[in-house]
Amino acid sequence: LAKTTQPISMDSYEGQEVNITCSHNNIATNDYITWYQQFPSQGPRFIIQGYKTKVTNEVASLFIPADRKSSTLSLPRVSLSDTAVYYCLVGDFIDNYGQNFVFGPGTRLSVLP
Amino acid sequence: NAGVTQTPKFQVLKTGQSMTLQCAQDMNHEYMSWYRQDPGMGLRLIHYSVGAGITDQGEVPNGYNVSRSTTEDFPLRLLSAAPSQTSVYFCASSGSQGAFFGQGTRLTVV
Numbered sequence: 001l002a003k004t005t006q007p008i009s010m011d012s013y014e015g016q017e018v019n020i021t022c023s024h025n026n027i028a029t030n031d032y033i034t035w036y037q038q039f040p041s042q043g044p045r046f047i048i049q050g051y052k053t054k055v056t057n058e059v060a061s062l063f064i065p066a067d068r069k070s071s072t073l074s075l076p077r078v079s080l081s082d083t084a085v086y087y088c089l090v091g092d093f094i095d096n097y098g099q100n101f102v103f104g105p106g107t108r109l110s111v112l113p
Numbered sequence: 114n115a116g117v118t119q120t121p122k123f124q125v126l127k128t129g130q131s132m133t134l135q136c137a138q139d140m141n142h143e144y145m146s147w148y149r150q151d152p153g154m155g156l157r158l159i160h161y162s163v164g165a166g167i168t169d170q171g172e173v174p175n176g177y178n179v180s181r182s183t184t185e186d187f188p189l190r191l192l193s194a195a196p197s198q199t200s201v202y203f204c205a206s207s208g209s210q211g212a213f214f215g216q217g218t219r220l221t222v223v
Contacts, residue, residue, distance in 0.1 A: 034211060043117075043203045043214025044156070087155065103148070103155035 004088045009108040018075045020107050022088030025069050033064060033071045036087045038106070044087060048073070075109075083111045116140065117206050119215035126194040126222045134189040134218050136204030144207040145187040146171070147179065149200040150217075156203060162187055194222045 005023040012018045024033070032051050036044035048055055050062040050071070061074040075082055085106040120135045138145065146161035148171075158171030162181040176198060178190040191198060199222045204215045 036212075041201075041217065041219075043205070043217055044212075045214070046211040049211060103157070105153070105155045 003102075004090055004104055006086075006088050006104065006107045008105060009110070011110045011112060012078055013112050014079055015077050018078050018082070018109060018111075020073045020075075020086055020088075020109070021070055022073070023070045024088070024090045027068050027090055028092070030092045031090050032092070033062065033068075034089045034091075035060070035062065035073045036089065038085045038087065044103075047086075078109075078111045080111050080113065082109065084109060117204055117213050117215040119202075119204050119218050121218060122216065123219050124221070126191070126220065128194060128196060128222060130194050132191055132194070134191075134202055134204075134220075136187045136189065136215060137185050138187075138204075138206035138213070139185065140206055140208060140213065141184060142206040142208045142213075143184065145181070146205045146207070146212075147177070147187070147189045148203045148205065149173065149198075150203060151200050159189065159202075191220075194220075196222045198222050 032049055034049040035047045037047050038044040048057055048060050048062045050064050052064050055062045063072040085108050087103055087106040117138045126132055143164045147159040148156035149159055150156045157173050159173055159177050160168055160171055160179040162168045165181050165184050168179050168181055181187055200220060202218045202220060205212045
């Protein structure tokens with residue numbers, strides 16, 4: 001499994017765009033990149049998943065460069081309710097359905113008024 | 114559609130007691146797993162199952178047992194609770210659309 005590295009914490013203000021970058025230098029050919037969000041006292045929640053280039057959904061965008069050794073989760077115009085821990089996971093989720101997810105400490109995002 | 118349901122939500126045990134944390138999913142996923150999360154930490158994999166009748170150990174399996182008799186259910190058993198097992202436990206069910214987590218069981222062992 002590819003090891004991931006992401007910042008431990010970030011601060012932002014309401015209405016700003018937040019970009020969280022994850023490094024995964026050892027990503028394998030079959031690996032996908034998936035981001036989860038976790039609020040206090042809740043289980044992680046799927047945000048977005050991608051393989052290459054750019055993926056966008058109603059919540060976020062995921063940017064993946066051609067070498068796939070990093071990825072950036074972009075949250076547009078954050079609000080106080082986006083305060084949470086964000087996890088970057090890398091693995092063969094399509095064929096192996098996420099066997100052996102490895103969660104690091106994640107990035108603790110604090111959105112300030 | 115309930116997704117992943119965990120019971121109980123809270124539990125206090127005395128050292129040495131045993132108990133079972135229940136997990137059920139209604140998405141017909143083959144893959145299910147149990148994690149524990151200690152304060153300020155990420156999730157650590159305890160046990161997982163790739164289908165009924167098949168289980169395997171994760172990163173921190175000691176002190177826990179699992180079984181998978183049906184696709185829907187994946188209970189986690191604490192054999193003899195210890196204070197070091199005080200944690201929040203999450204069950205997850207995974208398919209091609211990603212992993213879905215339950216709301217967690219907050220366990221305190223005194």
